[in-house]
Amino acid sequence: MFPYPSGRLHMGHVRVYTLSDTLARYYRMRGYQVIHCIGWDAFGLPAENAAFERSEEPDQWTKKNIAYMKQQIKQLGCSFDWKRAAVNWDPVDQTVLADEQINEAGRSWRSGAIVEKKYLKQCFVFNETNNTYKKYYSTKTPYKSPSSTLVLPLPPTGFELVCTQVLARHGCRALEGRKYDKLTMALWTQAKEEQALTEYGQQFGEDLQYFISINDKLGRGQLSGLGKIEHQNLGRRLTERILPLFMNGLLTNSSTRIRIVNSGKPRTKESSDAFVQGLPIAIKRLIDYEPANPTLLSFYDDIKYQTYFKQDKQLKNKLRSIQVQPYSRKMARNVLERLFKESFIDKLANGSYLIIDNESGKSIKNEIDAVRMLHGLYLIGPNLREEGVEYLLEKYFNLNESAWFAYLQDAKEYYEKGPGLSDRTIIHEMAQILLDDFFLHSEQCSQINSTHILRARFTHAEAIIPFAALLKIPILSDKSTPINETYTYENNGWRGELVSPMTANIQWEIYRNHNNGTTHYFSNQQILIRMLFNEYPVPFKYECQPYNMINHLFYKIDELKRCYRISLHDSLDTLDKDDWQTLINIQRMWMGECNxxxxxxxxxxxxxxxxxxxxxxxxxxxxxxxxxxxxxxxxxxxxxxxxxxxxxxxxxxxxxxxxxxxxxxxxxxxxxxxxxxxxxxxxxxxxxxxxxxxxxxxxxxxxxxxxxxxxxxxxxxxxxxxxxxxxxxxxxxxxxxxxxxSGKLNDWCISRQRYWGTPIPIIHCNHCGAVPVPMSELPVQLPSIKNIKSSSKTGISPLTNAHDWIKIQCPKCGNLNAKRETDTMDTFVDSSWYFLRYLDNENTTKPFEPDIANKLMPVDLYIGGLEHALTHLFVARFIQHFMHSKGLCTSIEPFKRFIPIGMVQGKTYKTSSGQYVSKDNIMTIDKNTVIHSLTKEPLQIDWEKMSKSKYNGIDPEEIINQYGVDFTRILMLTFVHPRSLRNFNLEDGIADGLQNWFKILINLYVELIESRTKSNIKSSMTNKEFKQIEIDLREQRLNTIYTVAFYIDSFFSVASAVIELQKLTRYLRKVPINIKQQSNEYIRCLCDLLVMIGPVIPFLSSELWTILQQQIKSNVDDYDLSKSLFEQNYPKLPDDYPGKINALYDSTIFASMPISRSLLSSLSTSDVLQYLNENDHQSQMKMFIANNGLKLDRLRKLGDYCATLIYERDPNVTIIEQPEPINDKKKSKTLKKKNVS
Missing domain, CATH: 3.90.740.10 (Valyl/Leucyl/Isoleucyl-tRNA synthetase, editing domain)
Structure with missing residues (x-):
């Protein structure tokens, strides 16, 4: 993605462009023809407004910034193909990735102003979507009830309220099971024993212990003070809202009754008792306690459901695929980096720990599990507010992290209890039973002689969730294939604001038409229902037609019964691609079903x-x-x-x-x-x-x-x-x-009433209508206009003031009074196809030559931030599909792979009111305390996106001037995966560690000079020992080549590749001096090391390469020392170097063996099984599978590197013991087991 020419690069630019440059250099040296293009996000409102603020012309301001930023990019050593970059304002060369958008509140996301709707003649591209994107809900919190009784809209004339039905969850309470706190505390204890806690981690342990003590003091699973208040207030507000019904029963001494039902479990009985306490004393005598129906209120415990769920392999696979996706690992690591040291997190992520709660069977096997457990505590925390617990655990999650793990929790509920099961399982049937019960009671209480004015049911969230889902999820067809549907909030209608584990209550109000004669039983035509979620009126799912547009939240009961007899709708197929899954889900949500x-x-x-x-x-x-x-x-x-x-x-x-x-x-x-x-x-x-x-x-x-x-x-x-x-x-x-x-797709309005954009090449003629500008006059050049700023305030395109430019002769009929189009184009029109133009940027007759596009498309790799890429990738795919439909491209999709780059974050300091404080005004008291140097107020420390307003921005030039270009590059590429957020902080010692490695690297080549200039080196090493060291060197070298290529080709993880190169560096450092003086294998290692690290740190590597050129006079295998470093070929593995086949369970390889790489592509699942079973570790492998209750899930291949059997837990097998993992010949990490009783 290309930079907006604001005048200076920021650290986010550095991260994106150093990664793209590293990969471009890597693949060039691998023998690929690489097009590594660069352009500028030049047109658009940001540049126009910035120029106006500085009283400059947009073109001059933009050109000046481009010149400076181009120098900055070159300073970073980025090897862009500048010949393909835009050199003028030709619209075919503009690549702009920004546009005005409207947020959920109807405001401009740039200015914050409320957007007005105006009807104007505009230019459209049909059947596109608008640029809105609903964010995931930030967190789950306890039920936030209205502070007072809500005044609700009146029902239609002639209808009166006769009954209310309530389904309420058991309420806020203390943590019941011990899995969350025991497992989290065990993990914290393990880190403490290994001295792997950060300062924040020490504080976390104290917070956790305090939380557990308060929870246990209240009592495990007991209704909290907040829960009691919740249900008491619910009873009070219901009484106030339907008081006339109660008063009628009290005054007439009739048989009017209130029915209270609970599931029979202690938790729900406590909730119903609290509800009754909120009712006035006089009304309590109207209460009947109805016997519980476990089928309706406790069906999550039903043996039929539990048996089915344990056998539903597809269901578990789908849920697992969501939980372990790369973004989950990124979010988990972000949280854990605040608590634990990097080395501890790495071991946790690699499966080196196994922490099990024997009571619940739950475990922590990796970093995702760890944070899911912590997030479980985070959700319970607010429940204990009345017991004195402040939100201690909230400070360990930022908004994005909390949102993501709330999403994972919702996904779990979705697949285990909600619409993800659909009619495949017993859950759907039981939710339908509860729905039928609601319908039955609605009809019964609408009878004239009915005595029941309120029926309140108390149950568990597990009962409410599928019922709420059945009420709210869209249903469109008779077919249902939910297992092919990947859970997202927007894609399924299963949304945290309406349906979640924290759903407090669902109410149905039943209204009867009292003007319809004196019949004993009113027909369904005279019954209306209004639904309330958490006491706020909401519609039923959109297939249900309301009573009328005025009373749009009231529904005829017959209409609801018709609507809810339809099966769940067909789901959209999803593509199981690690690179694209998140983006695919979002785009499918945008587009909807084309029905x-x-x-x-x-x-x-x-x-x-x-x-x-x-x-x-x-x-x-x-x-x-x-x-x-x-x-x-x-x-x-x-x-x-x-x-x-x-x-x-x-x-x-x-x-x-x-x-x-x-x-x-x-x-x-x-x-x-x-x-x-x-x-x-x-x-x-x-x-x-x-x-x-x-x-x-x-x-x-x-x-x-x-x-x-x-x-x-x-x-x-x-x-x-x-x-x-x-x-x-x-x-x-x-x-x-x-x-x-689809009903979701809208037309794409490409007209913009601004100056700084691509002119729309249309001429308006009174005789001919809209006429295209002749090809010979393209591109249309923007005219120079004075006082553009003042003309932009009118809401009319500033180009309307360019009178001489507007007036033009009609190219079709010769009319001298024709006019140019004065609107400019949405910048996404430019950027939607730049990749095609860059393949053929000197073509003066066509946008691009189809033969060239067919040869080179699709683009192999797209690199950019996810938020910025969402809309651009949407319009780029739209244009590419259009080009394909016109026969201009054989490729349907424009891009093969996608790296969504995580944001670079800086440390922020905030007061309790949220005001940001600069580093100049902070004072560090101790490791855990920072205060305002003037007010002495304690400050909150956090990591946030770099911004001047937050005082956490860092100028890349300062880093370059202090540490150098190569150091800046590797600083941005190491420690985390490109997809992860990058917390940039030089105070934590990472700079020192990298500098030490630089010294070791440099010393390898300095020592080479010394060893080659000394002639009196004596050694007692025998020839056999010498040869053995060379054999070890070769094995280490080849293993590094294999691993580095594996990490980069498979995951683009330069950070992991650098770790392997650091290992090789330190290994070579320990080699005896006579090996350095005489061994050709050692020289080969030095050559390979520089070629592999060269794409990351090109300047230092090139300097060190000159040392080799000066010191080594003879040829080195596969290298031509007369040429520069980047003219060398990347080291290759010999044909006989093996790949690997593995058996994997939860990130732990428990069996592995080498195999010829030539065989990998043809291996089937049974082939891999046979090879591993014939290996020496056959018995240990079988024991590991048996003791862990595993079953084979699938085979996954990664190029010619490895083939891996993926195992999962078999729910039908009881776990006996967790043995140690099987090691191959190379030393592997040991799986540590920690049982928590």
Whole structure:
């Protein structure tokens, strides 16, 4: 991704470009032809505003910044192909990755201003999405009830409340099981014993012990003070809200009753008792305690469910794949780095510890498990607020980390108890039973003689979750394949704000029409239901149609029963790719399911805003049966001067729509009661229009009959002899829709009312309409305009002031009064295809030559931050698919692999009010305490994205001037994976460690000079010993080549590769001096070391290479010492060097053996099993599998490096003992087992 020319590089730039340069150099030396291009995020509002603030012209300001930043990039030693970089403002060469966006609050994300909706003639690319992205919910917290009784909207006229049903969870309480605290404390104790705690880690131990003491003082699993208050207040607020029902029973001394039901377990009985305590004394006498129905309220414990879940292999695999994804490891490491030293975290991540709770069977096997346990404590903490526990554990998670592990917890609930099971398991059936019970009681209490005005059920979250999911999740079809569906908040309708383990209560209010005579039992047509989640009104899932648009939160019971008898909808297939999974999930959420088509209707009389109106329908087969259209009252066409009232009282437009095929004139009515489908986004105008088909829709039939709409259909027309696909093809040929699309997709507005952007190459002529600018006049150059800043304030494009530029002759008819388009393009239009232009940047007749694109596309590697890449990758894929559809590219996807670079974070200091404090105003008291030097207020220390406003930014030039370019590069590439957040701090000693390694590296080559200049070196080493050392050197060298290439090719983990090179450096340091003087193998090691480390630290490596050139007079195998370092070939493994086959369980390799690399590609699962079983460790391997209760899951291959059998825990096998892992000939890390009783 390319930099925005702000004037200076920041550390995030350094991280991205040093990584891309390292990989570019690496692959060049491996023999690949590498295109490593660079450009500038030059156009757009940020550059325009920055120039205005400095009273400069945007082009001059941008060019000046580019010149300076180009010098900075070159200073970093980045080997970009500058010949392909943009050299002028030609739109084909601009690559801009920023754009104005609107946030969830309807504000501009740049200015914060509320966005106004205006209807203007704009340029669009159809069927794209807007640039919004819902963030994951930051955390789960206990139920936050309303502070007082809410005043809710009144029901429709004639309806009165007769009953309320409540399903409430058992309430906030102390931690019940011991798995979270015991396992976390055991891990902390292990770190303490190894002296691997940070200062923050020491404090964490104290906080944890305090938390456990408060929890145990309250009592394991006991209802906390907050939980009691929660249920008492719920009873109080319910009483206030439905007091007339209670008072009627008390005053008339009737049989009016309140039913209280709990699951029969002590926890829920405590909750129901607390609820009753919140009721007034007079009302308590109305209570009946109804016997519990375990099937309804405790079905999570049902043996049928437990048996099924343990056998559901696919389910567990899907959940596991979510939990162990790379981003989880990154987030886990971020948390643990605050508590433990790096070496301890590495061992934990590598599976060197196994900490088991024998009581629950839960364990910590890696860094993800560790943080999941800590996060479990983090969630319980607020429950104990009334017991004096402050949020001690909150300070160990930042917002992103807390959000991610809340997401993992929701995913676990989703697959174990929620819609992830769907109708594959017993859970769906039992949730349906509870739903049926709600329906039954709703009908019973709506009877005139019903005496029950409140029914409150108390149960566990495990019962509420699937029920809530069934109520809220979208259901679209009769088929269900949820196991192919990867959990995300947005993708499934399973969302933390509505459905989560912390869901406190669900209420149904039942309303009866009291104006409907005196029948003994009211029909379902006279029963309305309103649902409340946590006491706030919410809609049922969007397939359910509300009573009307005014009373849109009230639903007829028959409509709800119809809606909830449909099976769960088909899920979208997901691609199991480590690089792309997160991005794929987000894009699938943006796009939605393409389950309908768009249809365009021309207007009989075009208006100033519209030539046609568009609708989206999931029933395209009704195309020929359309007799009229509906628009909502919010539609732009629903304006007074266009509306007339018919004799029957309907509101109709004075203009008609033209049927796109039959050309029949269709009347357009304003009616908010029609079925407009789900309200996905308010700005989607095509969802404000709906077709009327009386032949297949009862509402449409009734409406047509009432308002005298002709329902005659000429079924003898030739259109009726065509199938649906032919009709849709005809629509497409007429450019009137017919494309399969989603209700979520919107048109892409590319017009921008700003100066600093690519001019839209269109000329407007009064005679010819919109005419393209001739090819010979492209690209259109921006004119120079004075006082651009003042003209931008009007909301009209500043280019409207360039009168001489605007006026132009029409290239089609010669009209001298034609005008240029004055809007400029969205910068994503430029950046969406730059990779294609860079392949052929000197082509003056075409954007690119298809033959060149077909040869070189797709791009092998895309590097950039995830947040910035989300929208750019979306539009880039959109354009690439378009190019493919036009036959310009054989490649469908533009990019093969993706590295989402983690942000660089700096240390921040904040006051209790959240104000940031600069380092100049802090005072360190001791290891754990930092205060404000002026106010003496204690300060909070955290890691956050670098920013001037947070006083944690670091200028890369300062680092370069102090430590040098190579040191700066390796500082940004080591210690963490590229995907991980990088906490940048030179105060923790990492600089000293790297500097020491630099000294060792340099000394290797200085010692080579000394050894070669000394002639009196004596040694008692025998020839046999000499040869053995050379054999060991060769083995060490080849192993390093293998491992470095493995880490880079497979995971792009330069940090891991550098660790291996540091090992080789230290190994060579210990070699005897006569080996250094005489051994060719040692010289080969020195050559290989420089070539492998050269892409990371090119300057120092090149300097050290000159020492080899001066000292080594004879040839070295595979190297030409007369050439420079970067003209050398990367070291290769000999053909007979083996790969590996492994058996892996939870990041622990418990069996491994070498195998010919030529065989790896052809190995099957059974082949690998056979090889390992025939190995010397067959018995140990079988014992490890048996003792850990494992079963084979799948085979995973990584190039010609290794093939690995992945094992997982078999839930049907009881674990007896955890043995030590099996070591191969090389020394491996020992698996430490720690049982927690």
């Amino acid at each position: 309908g088509v768009n249809i365009l209707f021309k207007l009989s009389i075009p208006t100033s805003e519209y030539d046609f109106i568009e609708t989206f329908t999931i029933k395209p087969d009704a195309l020929l049966n359309i007799t009229h259209l509906y628009i909502q009252s919010t539609h732009k066409l629903a304006r007074p001067d266009l509306i007339e009232e018919t004799e029957t009282g309907a509101k109709r437009l004075r203009i008609d729509a033209i049927h796109p095929l039959t050309e029949r004139e269709l009347p357009i009515f304003i009616n908010d009661d029609a079925d407009f489908g789900p309200k996905i986004r308010a700005n989607m105008t095509m969802l404000n229009v709906q077709i009327g088909t009386p032949i297949s829709n009862k509402f449409d039939e009734s409406f047509a009959n009432k308002h005298n709409i002709s329902t005659f259909i000429n079924s003898s027309s030739h259109w009726y002899r065509m199938d649906l696909e032919t009709l849709l093809a005809e629509l497409r040929s007429r450019e009137l829709g017919g494309y399969r699309t």
